Structures are given as structure tokens and as C-alpha cells.
Amino acid sequence: MKDIRESILKTDGDEKISGQAKYVADIRMANMQHAITKRSTIACGEIKNISYPELPEGYFIVDHRDVPGLNVVKIIFDDMPVFTEKAITYLHEPILLVVGPNKEKVKEIVNNIQIEYIEKEATFEWKNSAVQYHFDKGLGKSIFENADKIIEYDYETGYQEQAYIEPQGFIGYLEGKDKVTLIGSIQCPYYVKNAVIQVLNATEENVRVIQPSVGGAFGGKEEFPSLMACQLACAVKKVKKPIQLIYEREEDMLVTTKRHPARIRFSAALNKEREILGFKIYCAIDAGANIGLSGVVLSRALIAGTGAYTIDNLDCSGDVFITNTVPNGAFRGFGAPQMYFAVEMFMEHIALDLGIDSLAFRRKYLAKQNDLTSTSGTFRDPIIMNEMIEKGMEISDYKKKRIEYSKEKSTKGIGMSFFFHGCGFTGSGEATHIKAKVRLKKDKDNTVYILVAAVDMGQGIRTTLRKVVAQILEIPIDNVIFDFPDTDKVPDSGPTVASRTMMIVGGLIGRAAKEMKKRWTETEFIVEKIYEQPEYIKYNDETFRGDAYPAYSWGVNIVEVDVNPVTYQPKILNTWSVYDIGKSIDDRIVLGQADGGLTQGIAYGYLEVMNHVKGVIKQKNMTDYIIPTAMDTGNMETVIYENPYAFGPYGAKGVGELTLVGGAPAVVYAIEQAINKRIHKIPATPEYILEMMNDGKNRL
Amino acid sequence: MAKIDFRLNGVPVSIETQLNRRLLDVLHEDFDLIGIKEGCGEGECGACAVLFDHEIINSCSVPIANCANKDIVTIEGFSNTSRYKILKDAFEEEGAVQCGFCTPGMMIAAESLLNKNPKPTTEEIKIGLSGNLCRCTGYNMIIKAIQRAAKVGEGKW
Ligand code: FES
Ligand code: FES
Numbered sequence: 001m002k003d004i005r006e007s008i009l010k011t012d013g014d015e016k017i018s019g020q021a022k023y024v025a026d027i028r029m030a031n032m033q034h035a036i037t038k039r040s041t042i043a044c045g046e047i048k049n050i051s052y053p054e055l056p057e058g059y060f061i062v063d064h065r066d067v068p069g070l071n072v073v074k075i076i077f078d079d080m081p082v083f084t085e086k087a088i089t090y091l092h093e094p095i096l097l098v099v100g101p102n103k104e105k106v107k108e109i110v111n112n113i114q115i116e117y118i119e120k121e122a123t124f125e126w127k128n129s130a131v132q133y134h135f136d137k138g139l140g141k142s143i144f145e146n147a148d149k150i151i152e153y154d155y156e157t158g159y160q161e162q163a164y165i166e167p168q169g170f171i172g173y174l175e176g177k178d179k180v181t182l183i184g185s186i187q188c189p190y191y192v193k194n195a196v197i198q199v200l201n202a203t204e205e206n207v208r209v210i211q212p213s214v215g216g217a218f219g220g221k222e223e224f225p226s227l228m229a230c231q232l233a234c235a236v237k238k239v240k241k242p243i244q245l246i247y248e249r250e251e252d253m254l255v256t257t258k259r260h261p262a263r264i265r266f267s268a269a270l271n272k273e274r275e276i277l278g279f280k281i282y283c284a285i286d287a288g289a290n291i292g293l294s295g296v297v298l299s300r301a302l303i304a305g306t307g308a309y310t311i312d313n314l315d316c317s318g319d320v321f322i323t324n325t326v327p328n329g330a331f332r333g334f335g336a337p338q339m340y341f342a343v344e345m346f347m348e349h350i351a352l353d354l355g356i357d358s359l360a361f362r363r364k365y366l367a368k369q370n371d372l373t374s375t376s377g378t379f380r381d382p383i384i385m386n387e388m389i390e391k392g393m394e395i396s397d398y399k400k401k402r403i404e405y406s407k408e409k410s411t412k413g414i415g416m417s418f419f420f421h422g423c424g425f426t427g428s429g430e431a432t433h434i435k436a437k438v439r440l441k442k443d444k445d446n447t448v449y450i451l452v453a454a455v456d457m458g459q460g461i462r463t464t465l466r467k468v469v470a471q472i473l474e475i476p477i478d479n480v481i482f483d484f485p486d487t488d489k490v491p492d493s494g495p496t497v498a499s500r501t502m503m504i505v506g507g508l509i510g511r512a513a514k515e516m517k518k519r520w521t522e523t524e525f526i527v528e529k530i531y532e533q534p535e536y537i538k539y540n541d542e543t544f545r546g547d548a549y550p551a552y553s554w555g556v557n558i559v560e561v562d563v564n565p566v567t568y569q570p571k572i573l574n575t576w577s578v579y580d581i582g583k584s585i586d587d588r589i590v591l592g593q594a595d596g597g598l599t600q601g602i603a604y605g606y607l608e609v610m611n612h613v614k615g616v617i618k619q620k621n622m623t624d625y626i627i628p629t630a631m632d633t634g635n636m637e638t639v640i641y642e643n644p645y646a647f648g649p650y651g652a653k654g655v656g657e658l659t660l661v662g663g664a665p666a667v668v669y670a671i672e673q674a675i676n677k678r679i680h681k682i683p684a685t686p687e688y689i690l691e692m693m694n695d696g697k698n699r700l
Numbered sequence: 701m702a703k704i705d706f707r708l709n710g711v712p713v714s715i716e717t718q719l720n721r722r723l724l725d726v727l728h729e730d731f732d733l734i735g736i737k738e739g740c741g742e743g744e745c746g747a748c749a750v751l752f753d754h755e756i757i758n759s760c761s762v763p764i765a766n767c768a769n770k771d772i773v774t775i776e777g778f779s780n781t782s783r784y785k786i787l788k789d790a791f792e793e794e795g796a797v798q799c800g801f802c803t804p805g806m807m808i809a810a811e812s813l814l815n816k817n818p819k820p821t822t823e824e825i826k827i828g829l830s831g832n833l834c835r836c837t838g839y840n841m842i843i844k845a846i847q848r849a850a851k852v853g854e855g856k857w
Contacts (some may be wrong), residue, residue, distance in 0.1 A: 019737075216798075465747050596798065631830045
């Protein structure tokens with residue numbers, strides 16, 4: 001039998017290349033109405049009065065009065081209304097929808113609605129903390145009492161916009177009298193369904209969510225779509241016709257969730273031998289106007305606080321701050337990219353302060369099998385980072401280049417980051433909160449159906465899950481069907497997030513396929529599997545103690561740059577990556593994730609700038625918000641290592657996020673070398689580099 | 701409202717419409733050509749790219765008024781050619797397609813590039829693709845796909 005990692009053509013390549021794949025905007029329905037959102041023009045205050053123009057026949061206003069159930073979007077905390085009733089907490093907060101047959105007319109009505117506000121002073125400083133976490137490991141901060149030397153630095157990271165090329169959108173319609181069906185560009189069909197049930201006060205049977213082709217998501221379509229879906233569901237109930245709610249790019253950029261800006265302080269306690277005794281880590285993130293998923297993002301950030309290293313004594317704490325700005329949310333990496341930038345730079349900066357070789361210093365602290373994690377859990381599986389680092393250095397000619405580029409005149413630099421990513425939900429999330437359920441169905445004619453709610457948003461799960469099933473059952477892949485998820489047909493296998501789909505959902509599907517194989521002679525049957533956490537995995541969400549993740553994927557990124565000595569614009573020359581993802585289910589698909597993730601991660605480190613001034617996002621379209629073009633990419637090379645995880649299908653662990661989280665520190669290491677200055681903030685733009693160059697301090 | 705005649709995917713067509721409508725909307729809505737995607741609506745992303753008298757343009761930036769008597773080819777029309785087949789195979793074999801939202805535009809960009817320069821260097825491919833954004837692939841595999849197509853399809857462009 002073939003090794004499963006041997007690539008096959010993606011099963012949806014044909015329809016996508018020919019343009020025949022249907023994304024939400026491509027779906028036609030008779031009598032389709034258009035909805036546009038009326039939004040606040042202030043960042044903080046109250047609505048005093050709304051005056052509406054006369055509505056022509058067939059046009060509707062949908063607002064908080066049209067929410068039959070709870071006016072709350074179900075995420076984690078009940079702090080996001082579907083339509084605000086009175087309080088305005090950020091600029092462009094949704095107030096109502098205008099719905100009608102002609103889009104231009106709908107726009108005109110939206111523009112003619114006059115809203116008077118009582119404006120209050122908005123808060124943009126990080127001072128209102130809504131979530132506080134603290135945990136320690138070993139002796140905690142008391143180790144600092146024994147320190148011979150303490151080194152402390154601050155790091156800062158900016159916003160990042162997911163910038164999926166397909167903007168957010170939904171179509172909603174009534175099926176029969178009471179049933180609301182929503183087709184949307186989403187990652188999590190059941191998040192949407194459950195949120196809509198609460199808002200409509202509906203029964204399970206009366207809400208249906210379907211996923212069409214999705215044009216990229218990267219976390220941006222994790223929780224945000226629930227808000228749109230809830231609004232649209234209320235509108236469908238009222239208008240009783242099919243309605244399209246699709247954002248234009250500018251609206252998408254201004255109002256959807258982004259990666260949380262973070263400020264991180266690291267302190268290290270060192271002994272006389274210049275060894276690290278312990279760390280104090282403090283991380284603050286800006287949630288924007290609602291908490292949303294920010295607490296979970298902060299916990300993943302803190303858990304990643306020691307990077308790929310083992311530090312015996314830790315004191316980790318953090319705050320989620322509420323400000324009157326657009327809410328931030330999920331984005332590939334989920335708190336880890338901020339922290340990896342900070343911890344990797346900190347390790348380098350400690351070594352520089354101590355005057356010792358930073359690579360040797362960093363390698364000395366690399367986590368090993370059976371070491372305790374930051375949450376005092378155990379790295380149970382083998383860690384092969386040393387081998388991976390050697391490989392990375394070999395294919396990039398790292399040592400030689402590192403020496404060559406350290407010459408004063410060189411404008412080039414090369415840097416290497418080490419990192420891991422915990423696969424699946426943090427803590428007991430998978431076991432107590434998600435409880436993934438999958439089904440595999442065999443038909444009379446030996447066709448097998450994969451019934452899960454996992455969404456293909458480009459990462460290729462429509463191909464790879466089928467591949468797993470076909471290979472286990474030893475049947476042609478064409479006999480395995482995996483339709484787009486439809487909550488009327490598939491069980492809740494959980495959201496398509498957290499690098500969990502192949503490892504968790506694929507793991508369950510793999511086990512179901514093995515059982516099916518044993519019973520293959522039965523004509524028609526269903527195998528169902530429900531996730532159970534491996535028994536040895538224990539975690540306390542309150543104390544942050546135990547195994548935060550069942551498995552970890554590991555990585556090494558190497559980036560080579562040339563920084564223009566006049567403009568200070570970095571140019572990416574080459575990148576090399578080495579990953580331990582357990583087992584590759586399809587090499588070409590994994591390599592695609594590797595290229596795309598790293599490109600986003602590197603761009604987060606030096607290119608992508610987003611900021612707000614008094615709550616106004618300054619980059620409101622793809623012209624202002626620069627993402628990499630083909631011109632910004634260098635040559636890319638990736639090596640995949642196998643290191644199977646017992647509960648993943650064929651040993652597979654997570655891939656999607658791993659490929660992003662190491663990009664920023666790798667490129668910034670390289671830029672630091674090129675400019676011979678230390679960097680404490682990303683994105684390291686030419687403006688920031690210039691500032692560093694003019695600053696007499698901060699030399700490497 | 702006015703009547704506009706143009707060639708669409710090789711066939712003469714005629715449409716009665718408002719002159720300020722975007723070519724993107726006319727093609728997507730009136731002709732149901734769903735291979736044209738709207739990614740930004742402002743001429744930045746290339747997801748809406750079509751060939752306009754053999755030149756690549758972003759259909760979101762062109763009012764239908766400018767299309768009278770023009771020759772317009774979309775991915776739907778291009779997909780009937782043998783060059784399409786070569787590019788399609790190359791895109792699949794190199795893994796150049798992830799979410800697919802940029803892909804029809806990338807195909808049009810590739811066709812336009814190879815038409816002008818059948819043997820492009822890597823750098824020339826990068827320049828040729830610089831008007832098309834892809835957020836999924838990091839471009840690496842798209843670049844390789846075009847290199848492969850240029851080799852396999854030698855003489856076709
Ligand atoms: S939609 Fe036309 S260029 Fe983006
Ligand atoms: S494949 Fe998703 S944007 Fe290119």
C-alpha cells in the first residue's frame with residue numbers, strides 16, 4: 001500500500017480552477033433581497049434618537065426589537081448584542097439592517113437614517129481589565145529573590161487582519177414556515193447554528209446552517225460570522241424572503257475581528273553561571289469592545305510563554321483589556337504569534353546582554369521529552385528539535401551565512417526561530433466543551449459518506465479526510481463522499497479551528513473507518529465516534545496546571561533578508577522550514593500550508609500594518625492594508641519530519657497554525673542582524689527601522 | 701439605460717443596462733459567470749480579472765459603458781482552450797489551489813503573462829502576478845505551476 005503522505009490531486013481543484021465552485025456570493029435564489037448594516041458613527045455613547053426616512057413598499061428595518069430570543073451573540077461571555085439597543089461601545093457597531101429588493105435603494109435608505117447620539121468619552125488606553133489570569137510553575141516568582149542578575153525587556157505587537165480574499169457573507173431564507181436556513185462563508189457551522197437558536201428562541205430542527213465553498217478564513221470566520229448570522233436570521237423571520245448579507249471589502253476590514261495587539265514584558269532571573277533560573281511573563285492584549293474569545297487567546301499566549309524552551313520557574317500573568325475599538329478575535333495562531341515573537345527576541349536579547357553565543361544559549365534550553373511544560377504538564381512524546389535544527393542549518397547554509405552577514409557592511413541577515421503549537425483546544429476544551437462527534441455511513445452500493453461539520457476553507461480537508469477513509473478501507477477515493485457540511489445532515493464534530501481538524505476529527509474518522517472495515521460485509525450501517533481525551537491528559541482550567549494540549553507540533557523557520565540601506569525596506573530572499581507534524585497526510589497539501597502560513601507569519605513581522613486613531617481603523621481596504629504579493633516572497637523550502645502521535649490518524653498532529661507562529665521572530669532575527677540593531681516591536685517597518693537606526697542605543 | 705454590444709467568450713452579446721454598472725456585476729449577475737469573484741471591489745486583488753481585448757483588467761474597475769465592441773474573455777471562456785488545460789493541470793500538480801477564490805483570476809493572469817512572455821523567469825512571473833492577491837498559498841506553488849505550464853505547453857503561447 002502507498003504511504004498516505006504521497007500526494008494526490010485535490011478533489012476540488014477542478015471546480016475551483018474553472019471558476020465553477022460556488023461561494024456564497026455565487027448562489028442565486030428567486031426574489032433575493034439585500035441587507036446592509038447601519039452602523040454607529042461614534043465610538044462610545046448612547047443612541048438618543050433614530051429618525052427613519054419613509055420606507056418604500058417591500059423595504060424593512062430590522063433591529064433589536066426584531067430579536068425574538070436573547071439579544072446576545074453566543075460566544076463565551078454574553079457581552080455582544082446582535083443589534084445594540086442603546087449603548088455604543090465602538091465605532092461602526094451594528095445598529096440595524098435595512099432590507100429590500102434593490103441594493104442601491106437599500107444603500108440610500110441606510111444613508112438617510114439619522115441617528116442622534118449622546119457621546120461619551122471613549123477609552124482607548126488599556127486600563128479596563130476584563131479578564132485576569134495568573135499561574136506559576138516551580139518556585140514561581142520567588143526564584144527572583146535568588147537571582148544574581150535580572151534582565152527585563154518589553155515587546156509590542158500590532159494588529160493583523162486575516163485578509164481572506166473572499167469577504168464575509170451569508171444568505172438566509174425560510175424553509176417552510178418556521179425554519180431558518182443560513183448558507184455562509186464560515187469555519188464553524190455549529191457555532192452559527194447554536195448562536196441562531198438562542199437568538200430566535202428556536203428549536204434545533206428550525207435552524208439549519210450550510211457551508212458552501214469558503215474563500216479563506218484564517219480564524220476570521222470563526223466567531224464573527226455568528227454575529228452576522230444572528231442578524232440575518234432575525235431579518236429572514238421578519239421579511240420572509242431570501243436575503244443576502246455580504247460585506248464589501250471596506251466594511252469587512254473596518255468591522256470584523258483582527259489579531260489582538262499585545263504588550264508583553266519578560267523578566268529573567270539569572271544565576272552567577274549566567275543560566276536562566278526563571279521567567280516572569282506579563283502579557284496584555286487589547287480585546288476591543290467585547291471580550292469575545294480574548295480570554296482564550298490570552299491563555300494560549302501565556303501557555304506559549306516559554307516558547308520551545310523549558311524554564312523551570314515561571315510566573316505568568318496577563319490581562320484582557322476592553323477598549324472602545326473594533327472587537328478582536330481568532331486568527332491563525334491564536335495568541336501564540338504575539339508570544340513567540342516576544343520570547344524569541346527575549347532569548348536573543350538575554351544572550352546579547354550576557355555576551356554569549358545566542359544560538360548555543362537558545363539550544364541549551366530547548367524542551368526535551370519528559371520536560372515539564374509551562375503549565376507543569378509533560379511533553380510525553382519524543383521531541384526531535386535538535387535534528388530538525390541541524391537539518392534547517394544544513395539546507396540554509398546557516399552557519400556560514402550568519403558569520404558572513406555579521407560583517408559591519410552587510411545589509412543581509414539570516415535568522416532562525418524555534419516554536420511549537422499545541423494541537424486542539426486548550427485545556428479540557430475538547431473533552432468537556434466540544435465533545436466532537438463524527439459519523440461514517442456505508443451505503444448499499446458500498447459508497448461511504450463522511451459526516452462531519454469540518455469546513456474546507458482552502459486547507460484541503462475535503463481531500464485529506466477522504467484520503468484517510470479510502471486508505472483505511474482500501475477502497476477508491478471516489479467511493480468516499482464528503483459533501484459540504486449541512487447541520488441537518490452532519491453531527492457536531494466541532495469548529496474548524498485550533499489545528500484540530502485532522503488530529504481530532506480525522507482521528508475519530510480514522511477509528512470509525514477501522515471499525516467499518518471490520519464490519520464491511522454488513523450492507524448498510526453507520527459508525528459513530530465521540531471524542532474522549534486520552535486518559536493521561538489532565539488539566540485544570542482554573543489553575544492552568546496540567547497538560548494544556550494532548551499533542552504538540554514543532555517547527556524551525558529560517559529567513560534570509562536583505563534590508564535596503566537607503567529605504568530600510570526588508571526584502572525576503574529565502575526561507576527554509578522544518579516541521580514535525582506527526583505524520584503528513586498529503587505532502588503537497590502540507591507544503592501548501594507551510595508556504596501560506598509562513599508567508600502570513602513573516603508579513604506579520606515586517607509588512608502588515610494596521611492601526612487605529614481614536615478607534616478609527618486607518619487601513620480600510622486592500623490598498624491601505626498591504627499583504628504580501630508575489631513580489632514579496634522569496635524561495636521557499638520545507639522539510640517535513642514524521643514523529644507520530646498515537647491518537648492522530650496515521651500519527652498526524654496539527655499543521656495549520658504551526659506554519660504561521662514562527663514567521664515573525666525568524667524574519668525579525670534576520671532584520672536585526674542586517675541592521676545591527678535590536679527590535680522590540682512588530683511589524684518592523686522601514687519607519688520603525690529608521691527610528692532604531694537614529695537611536696544611538698539598541699545595538700546588537 | 702442603454703444598449704451595449706460586445707463579444708463575450710467569443711460570442712457577440714448585447715445587453716440593455718445602466719451605463720455606470722461595473723463590468724464585474726454585469727458578468728456575474730446578468731450573465732451568471734460565477735468564475736469572476738469580488739475580493740475587494742477596488743482594483744487591488746485581481747479576483748475579478750478578465751481579458752479585455754487580450755489585456756488583463758480588473759472587471760470591478762471598468763464601467764460597462766467602456767465595453768462597447770470589446771472582446772471580453774472570462775475564465776469560463778478561457779476554460780475551453782487547450783492552454784487552459786495545460787495551466788489547469790499545472791496548477792493542480794503543483795498544489796497552487798487552496799481556497800480557490802483567487803484562482804480564476806490567477807489563471808487569467810497566467811494566460812496574459814504567457815501570451816506576452818512564453819518563457820518567463822521566476823522574477824518575471826512574480827511581476828506578472830503582482831496584481832493578483834492570494835492569501836492562502838504564499839504564491840510559491842502558483843509560481844511553480846506557471847513555470848511548469850510554460851515548459852509543458854511550449855509553443856502553445
Ligand atoms: S475585486 Fe476587482 S480587483 Fe479586487
Ligand atoms: S487560494 Fe485562497 S486566496 Fe489564493
